[in-house]
Amino acid sequence: MYVAVKGGEKAIKNAHRLLAEKRRGPKEIPELSIAQIKEQLSLSVSRVMAEGSLFDEDLAALAIKQARGDLIEAIFLIRAYRTTLPRLAYSLPIRTDRMTVERRVSATYKDLPGGQILGPTFDYTHRLLDFDLMETGDGNLSEKSEPDTGESQDSKASETEMPRVLGGLLNNEGLIQAEKLPENEEEHPVGDLTREPLEFPVDRDQRLQNLARGDEGFILSLGYSTQRGYARNHAFVGEIRLGTVSIEILPPELGFTIDIGDLEITECETVNQFQGSKTEPPQFTRGYGLVFGQNERKAISMALVDRALRAKEMGEDIVAPAQDEEFVMSHSDNIQATGFVEHIKLPHYVDFQAELGLVRRMREEQQDAHQQQAQPQQAAE
Amino acid sequence: MADVSRQLDQKDTNSERQKWLSVLARCSLNDLQQRWDKLTKSEADLSNLPYRFLRKAETGLVMVRGRAGGDGQQFNLGEVSVTRCTVCLDSDHIGYAYIRGRDHKKAELIAVLDALLQTNRWSKKIRNTFVTPLASLQQKVKQDRKSQIATSKVDFFTMVRGEDA
Numbered sequence: 001m002y003v004a005v006k007g008g009e010k011a012i013k014n015a016h017r018l019l020a021e022k023r024r025g026p027k028e029i030p031e032l033s034i035a036q037i038k039e040q041l042s043l044s045v046s047r048v049m050a051e052g053s054l055f056d057e058d059l060a061a062l063a064i065k066q067a068r069g070d071l072i073e074a075i076f077l078i079r080a081y082r083t084t085l086p087r088l089a090y091s092l093p094i095r096t097d098r099m100t101v102e103r104r105v106s107a108t109y110k111d112l113p114g115g116q117i118l119g120p121t122f123d124y125t126h127r128l129l130d131f132d133l134m135e136t137g138d139g140n141l142s143e144k145s146e147p148d149t150g151e152s153q154d155s156k157a158s159e160t161e162m163p164r165v166l167g168g169l170l171n172n173e174g175l176i177q178a179e180k181l182p183e184n185e186e187e188h189p190v191g192d193l194t195r196e197p198l199e200f201p202v203d204r205d206q207r208l209q210n211l212a213r214g215d216e217g218f219i220l221s222l223g224y225s226t227q228r229g230y231a232r233n234h235a236f237v238g239e240i241r242l243g244t245v246s247i248e249i250l251p252p253e254l255g256f257t258i259d260i261g262d263l264e265i266t267e268c269e270t271v272n273q274f275q276g277s278k279t280e281p282p283q284f285t286r287g288y289g290l291v292f293g294q295n296e297r298k299a300i301s302m303a304l305v306d307r308a309l310r311a312k313e314m315g316e317d318i319v320a321p322a323q324d325e326e327f328v329m330s331h332s333d334n335i336q337a338t339g340f341v342e343h344i345k346l347p348h349y350v351d352f353q354a355e356l357g358l359v360r361r362m363r364e365e366q367q368d369a370h371q372q373q374a375q376p377q378q379a380a381e
Numbered sequence: 382m383a384d385v386s387r388q389l390d391q392k393d394t395n396s397e398r399q400k401w402l403s404v405l406a407r408c409s410l411n412d413l414q415q416r417w418d419k420l421t422k423s424e425a426d427l428s429n430l431p432y433r434f435l436r437k438a439e440t441g442l443v444m445v446r447g448r449a450g451g452d453g454q455q456f457n458l459g460e461v462s463v464t465r466c467t468v469c470l471d472s473d474h475i476g477y478a479y480i481r482g483r484d485h486k487k488a489e490l491i492a493v494l495d496a497l498l499q500t501n502r503w504s505k506k507i508r509n510t511f512v513t514p515l516a517s518l519q520q521k522v523k524q525d526r527k528s529q530i531a532t533s534k535v536d537f538f539t540m541v542r543g544e545d546a
Contacts, residue, residue: 050459053460055481056461056482086441094458097451100523101530116536167451179452182454190455194444212456260463261481263445
């Protein structure tokens with residue numbers, strides 16, 4: 001049991017002042033602006049939005065600044081903020097097939113309609129520190145940024161249609177499992193973990209929501225574990241897309257759908273082998289990852305874990321942590337995790353006194369028992 | 382009679398409205414405000430346009446939904462901050478704004494523009510000052526980005542292995 005403490009106000013106030021000073025750093029160094037964080041640390045912003053489960057770049061940048069770059073602390077700030085706002089509506093499902101694409105690659109098909117577009121990626125960089133970046137200024141950029149039209153035969157490439165690789169291409173041959181829709185979709189409630197407490201077993205909608213806001217590191221490790229043989233299902237990346245989609249809602253007062261702006265999003269679909277079962281022929285199965293902002297590592301990991309968690313539905317043996325929905329979903333949330341892990345540093349004096357008393361008593365009892373055992377022996381001698 | 386024709390036109394108006402609301406929602410406050418300030422300088426009636434709030438600008442959340450595999454079962458992906466506002470002109474035209482983000486000023490201005498766009502008097506003016514030029518600006522930005530992105534289109538080719546040759 002946790003018993004609260006009182007007092008320490010002055011020390012706490014001074015600790016917060018020290019924190020504010022530390023956050024600011026030396027005064028002779030210019031202060032970071034929200035715009036700088038938003039535009040130049042955009043992948044941190046993406047992560048905070050995804051795991052904070054709130055798409056708002058300015059707020060995420062503010063949280064990063066306030067948290068001194070501690071992303072989990074920033075995510076905590078965002079989660080706390082979102083509880084202060086009313087829920088106005090649910091959006092219509094976003095149409096990722098209509099995405100304005102910034103990047104789109106497939107590891108399974110070399111030639112696909114719409115082509116492969118690398119976009120702004122770290123892939124194929126040499127991972128060598130670029131010491132030019134030590135200096136600020138636009139000198140380096142203007143040199144490197146001249147686009148070389150070389151390879152691209154078709155500069156209007158991304159104007160052409162980009163059919164979904166799995167749904168479109170593989171499905172045509174019937175070699176991949178189709179995504180199932182609930183029979184009466186209108187009446188089928190969509191699980192919402194922000195509204196209903198988690199109760200097992202769960203459906204795929206709750207799992208996907210949990211994974212989408214889950215800790216990147218945790219999901220990454222679980223995804224990795226499936227590749228290393230814990231819940232073996234050899235996966236290929238069928239398609240990764242990064243880009244913007246519009247958000248549409250249907251306000252009851254208007255009676256028609258309206259488009260309220262854009263959302264940056266990363267989507268990943270994996271293709272996995274499936275040996276077939278009594279009812280299903282051998283075919284490919286799929287995992288799905290969808291994450292706010294630009295975050296491929298998370299999107300791929302999410303797709304791997306989504307597929308692993310579909311074990312029951314596929315009739316596979318549940319033998320590995322990544323297949324265990326209770327294990328995965330109960331430990332994926334880094335705010336819950338950090339709250340419980342870090343709370344043990346807060347005063348537990350009463351708690352600890354009780355344990356101290358207990359250990360002392362047990363010692364005394366043990367010593368008494370030893371003495372009693374020793375006495376008859378002495379008597380016998 | 383007038384009412385009947387208004388009802389008949391409702392569908393067209395709705396699709397027109399969808400278009401302008403989508404364009405306006407994507408503008409920055411700066412873009413809108415500059416145009417509004419310029420317009421109100423020449424149009425005295427607009428500079429002191431009377432309107433009342435049916436709903437003052439307020440920020441809340443919209444839960445964004447996705448579909449498994451892009452076309453399968455729906456799930457809740459995460460929330461996005463959204464601001465809405467509703468105004469009513471003296472002519473009883475009601476203007477709505479729903480925009481991503483937390484900009485109250487922008488939501489209010491868009492609600493006013495939405496109302497004005499429904500009036501016979503201002504529709505054309507607002508369209509020419511805001512909707513049409515801003516739509517083509519957005520289109521241009523999108524096209525420019527597309528051609529920038531297209532320079533990274535790649536043609537992978539698989540190497541023929543020695544033993545297969």
